[in-house]
Amino acid sequence: MAQPATMAHSNPASRLSRLTVNRLSLYLRRLEALAAEGVKTVSSGQLGEDLGVSDAQVRKDLAYLGHLGYPGVGYYPQELIGVIRRTLGLDHDWAVVLIGAGNLARALLKYRGFQQQGFRIVAVFDADPNKVGERLDELTVTPMSSLAETIARHQAQLGIIAVPAPAAQSVADELAAAGIRGILNFAPAVLRLPPQVHLVAVDLAVQLEQLAFLVRQDLDPQ
Amino acid sequence: MAQPATMAHSNPASRLSRLTVNRLSLYLRRLEALAAEGVKTVSSGQLGEDLGVSDAQVRKDLAYLGHLGYPGVGYYPQELIGVIRRTLGLDHDWAVVLIGAGNLARALLKYRGFQQQGFRIVAVFDADPNKVGERLDELTVTPMSSLAETIARHQAQLGIIAVPAPAAQSVADELAAAGIRGILNFAPAVLRLPPQVHLVAVDLAVQLEQLAFLVRQDLDPQ
DNA sequence: TAGATTGTTAATCGATTAACAATC
DNA sequence: TAGATTGTTAATCGATTAACAATC
Numbered sequence: 001m002a003q004p005a006t007m008a009h010s011n012p013a014s015r016l017s018r019l020t021v022n023r024l025s026l027y028l029r030r031l032e033a034l035a036a037e038g039v040k041t042v043s044s045g046q047l048g049e050d051l052g053v054s055d056a057q058v059r060k061d062l063a064y065l066g067h068l069g070y071p072g073v074g075y076y077p078q079e080l081i082g083v084i085r086r087t088l089g090l091d092h093d094w095a096v097v098l099i100g101a102g103n104l105a106r107a108l109l110k111y112r113g114f115q116q117q118g119f120r121i122v123a124v125f126d127a128d129p130n131k132v133g134e135r136l137d138e139l140t141v142t143p144m145s146s147l148a149e150t151i152a153r154h155q156a157q158l159g160i161i162a163v164p165a166p167a168a169q170s171v172a173d174e175l176a177a178a179g180i181r182g183i184l185n186f187a188p189a190v191l192r193l194p195p196q197v198h199l200v201a202v203d204l205a206v207q208l209e210q211l212a213f214l215v216r217q218d219l220d221p222q
Numbered sequence: 223m224a225q226p227a228t229m230a231h232s233n234p235a236s237r238l239s240r241l242t243v244n245r246l247s248l249y250l251r252r253l254e255a256l257a258a259e260g261v262k263t264v265s266s267g268q269l270g271e272d273l274g275v276s277d278a279q280v281r282k283d284l285a286y287l288g289h290l291g292y293p294g295v296g297y298y299p300q301e302l303i304g305v306i307r308r309t310l311g312l313d314h315d316w317a318v319v320l321i322g323a324g325n326l327a328r329a330l331l332k333y334r335g336f337q338q339q340g341f342r343i344v345a346v347f348d349a350d351p352n353k354v355g356e357r358l359d360e361l362t363v364t365p366m367s368s369l370a371e372t373i374a375r376h377q378a379q380l381g382i383i384a385v386p387a388p389a390a391q392s393v394a395d396e397l398a399a400a401g402i403r404g405i406l407n408f409a410p411a412v413l414r415l416p417p418q419v420h421l422v423a424v425d426l427a428v429q430l431e432q433l434a435f436l437v438r439q440d441l442d443p444q
Numbered sequence: 445t446a447g448a449t450t451g452t453t454a455a456t457c458g459a460t461t462a463a464c465a466a467t468c
Numbered sequence: 469t470a471g472a473t474t475g476t477t478a479a480t481c482g483a484t485t486a487a488c489a490a491t492c
Contacts, residue, residue, distance in 0.1 A: 019483075021435050025428040029410065043449065051412055055449090056485055063451055071450040071491040088431050089438025103332060107325035113410050113427035119434075157437060158430075182437040184430055188251065188335050190273055198436040200429050205335035206247040207422050208380075208406055209310050212341075213243050214420040215379060215404040216311025241459075265473065277473095278461055285475055293467040293474040 020061050021088070026051050027061070028084045035077040043074035093118040095154045097180070099171050100162035101126035101134065101141045104186060108160060109137045122154040127167065144171075148178040157181045165189040172197075242283050243310070248273050249283070250306045257299040265296035315340040317376045319402070321393050322384035323348035323356065323363045326408060330382060331359045344376040349389065366393075370400040379403045387411040394419075 016024070030050055034042055044058040062068055062075065065083050069075050085091050096114075098105050098121050108114065109121055124139050125147055126132060134141045142150060150156075159175040161168055161183060168187035175183055175197070182198040185191055188205055238246075252272050256264055266280035284290055284297065287305050291297050307313050318336075320327050323346050330336065331343055346361045347369055348354060356363045364372060372378075381397040383390055383405060390409035397405055397419075404420040407413055410428075415421055 016435075017483075018432065021432055022428055025425075025431045026412075028431075029427070045449085054485065056487090057483095059449090059451065060484080067451075069450045072448050073492070074449065087435070089434040089442075090431065094434055103325050103329035107329050108426070110325060111426060114430060117427060117431060119430055157441075158433060160430075181441065182433040184433050190248075196440070198433060198440065200433040200436070202424060202426070202429050203247075204330070204333060204424070205251070205339060206244055207424050208336060208341055208382075209247045209250075209312065209339060210240065210243055211380060211404040211406050211420060211422040212311040212316055213238075213309070214422070218418070218420065219379075219403065220311075239459075267473085276461065278463090279459090281473090281475065282460080289475075291474045294472045295468070296473065 016064055016087075020064065023051075023053060023057070023061050024084050024088060026053075027058070028081060028088070028090075031077040031081050031084070035081060039077060041070075041074040042077055044069070047075070090117050093120050094158050095120055095122045095156040096158040096160060097122060097147070097151055097154070097156045097175075098124045098160045098162060099126075099144075099147075099175070100164075101128075101131045101136060102162060104162040106136060108162065109139070119158070121160075122156055123150045125150075127163070144174070147174055151175075151178040151180060159183050161185045161187050161191075163187055238286055238309075242286065245273075245275060245279070245283050246306050246310060248275075249280070250303060250310070250312075253299040253303050253306070257303060261299060263292075263296040264299055266291070269297070312339050315342050316380050317342055317344045317378040318380040318382060319344060319369070319373055319376070319378045319397075320346045320382045320384060321348075321366075321369075321397070322386075323350075323353045323358060324384060326384040328358060330384065331361070341380070343382075344378055345372045347372075349385070366396070369396055373397075373400040373402060381405050383407045383409050383413075385409055 027047060030047060031042070044062070045055040048055045048058040059069065062080070065087055068080055068083060096119050098108060101124050105124060109124070114121070121139070124136055124141050125144050126141050127144050129143070131141050132143045157180065159180045159182070161171050163171055165187045168185065168189040169191055172183060172185070172191045172193055176194055180197065183191070183193065185199060185201045186204070188203055191199060193199055249269060252269060253264070266284070267277040270277045270280040281291065284302070287309055290302055290305060318341050320330060320343050327346060331346070336343070343361070346358050346363050347366050348363050349366050351365070353363050354365045379402065381402045381404070383393050385393055387409045390407065390411040391413055394405060394407070394413045394415060398416055402419065404422070405413070405415065407421060407423045408426070410425055413421060
């Protein structure tokens with residue numbers, strides 16, 4: 001809107017790298033806490049210090065979203081919260097389906113951070129007939145055979161894969177075929193997806209191995 | 223050992239970036255699968271294609287670990303597995319303590335990827351007296367008061383924080399005070415730790431928001 | 445006003461890719 | 469040998485930081 005006409009077809013969000021988007025999530029969480037505390041303004045230096053990010057980095061990240069800062073003053077948390085939420089797509093709810101009804105699924109269902117940002121898990125599926133019908137929180141475990149129908153009914157756009165690695169690719173294929181647009185994958189498997197389906201992978205073993213490497217290197221450099 | 227004397231104080235591992243270490247974990251997992259299938263040699267092109275990494279990237283990453291490739295032939299999975307495991311510190315077991323006895327803890331206790339790489343969860347703690355004494359898999363939930371003693375007894379070097387965000391910093395402080403050298407943090411909180419304690423954070427909300435951003439940008443560019 | 449703080453540029457740093465001589 | 473493939477260099481790409489004029 002405030003963009004000059006010559007920039008009409010430029011898309012600010014498309015310039016945001018994965019790293020910047022990650023930090024925007026962190027800024028958002030911190031800003032929400034500051035707003036709840038009644039803080040009226042915050043500087044890039046303060047916000048960065050709270051999160052372990054440089055002040056220049058904070059300003060650069062936020063400048064991608066527009067002229068949101070006030071020289072000599074800082075940023076207004078309330079204003080920033082609105083802009084970041086819109087940028088991240090958090091200005092409306094997301095219907096999410098969860099595949100796999102194990103302990104990780106239980107943990108994710110209870111995870112408040114998802115609910116708070118408008119992610120609604122609308123169905124849980126499992127391939128194991130013994131788990132189908134089981135009650136998980138507010139939901140009843142549904143058979144995989146009703147995946148496509150359930151996704152269509154809820155107009156779910158996101159899916160979370162929490163099944164063992166060998167099953168992950170076939171679940172991903174089913175999700176893609178059912179029209180899911182983004183997958184958060186917890187299975188330790190590399191997934192192949194059509195280009196219109198976005199993928200974010202959380203690989204727990206990789207993260208723990210990263211930690212082992214850091215400690216090992218520190219204790220026993222060689 | 224095979225290093226010339228002039229490089230005696232250079233530390234190859236210290237040159238490895240976090241990104242490279244992450245990929246080494248992925249290479250390791252794939253190589254273990256290849257070895258199990260009886261594959262005798264693999265090229266950088268093949269390994270990269272399996273994991274979505276360029277061939278040049280694979281060669282560069284592996285070259286940090288030494289001259290492990292054979293021109294015209296490729297790499298020997300068995301040889302590479304040994305070197306990567308040593309580099310990542312996976313050539314011995316790690317005793318790990320788990321703080322928080324909720325659903326995420328249950329999921330982590332059952333996670334095969336940890337056990338397979340030699341991570342042994344030796345104790346589970348919870349601040350809630352109602353949870354203390356509860357059986358989780360092979361372990362009994364222990365009160366926080368015995369944290370330091372238990373860590374010392376098992377000589378645990380790694381800790382996993384799976385408690386709510388408000389409790390995370392105080393748990394981290396206790397772990398650091400008890401001599402833990404590395405923390406894998408699942409709480410959505412920024413932790414402050416002394417420099418000798420390494421930190422890897424897995425932030426589930428950030429990852430799901432990353433996914434929402436990608437999908438939103440794709441569906442509704444503006 | 446003086447002081448604080450932004451947005452942005454240029455410099456720096458780091459990671460990836462392309463290309464190819466060397467090797468088997 | 470011819471073909472395949474490595475290790476490494478130089479080129480490219482991208483992200484971070486330092487610095488400071490502009491602004492309130």
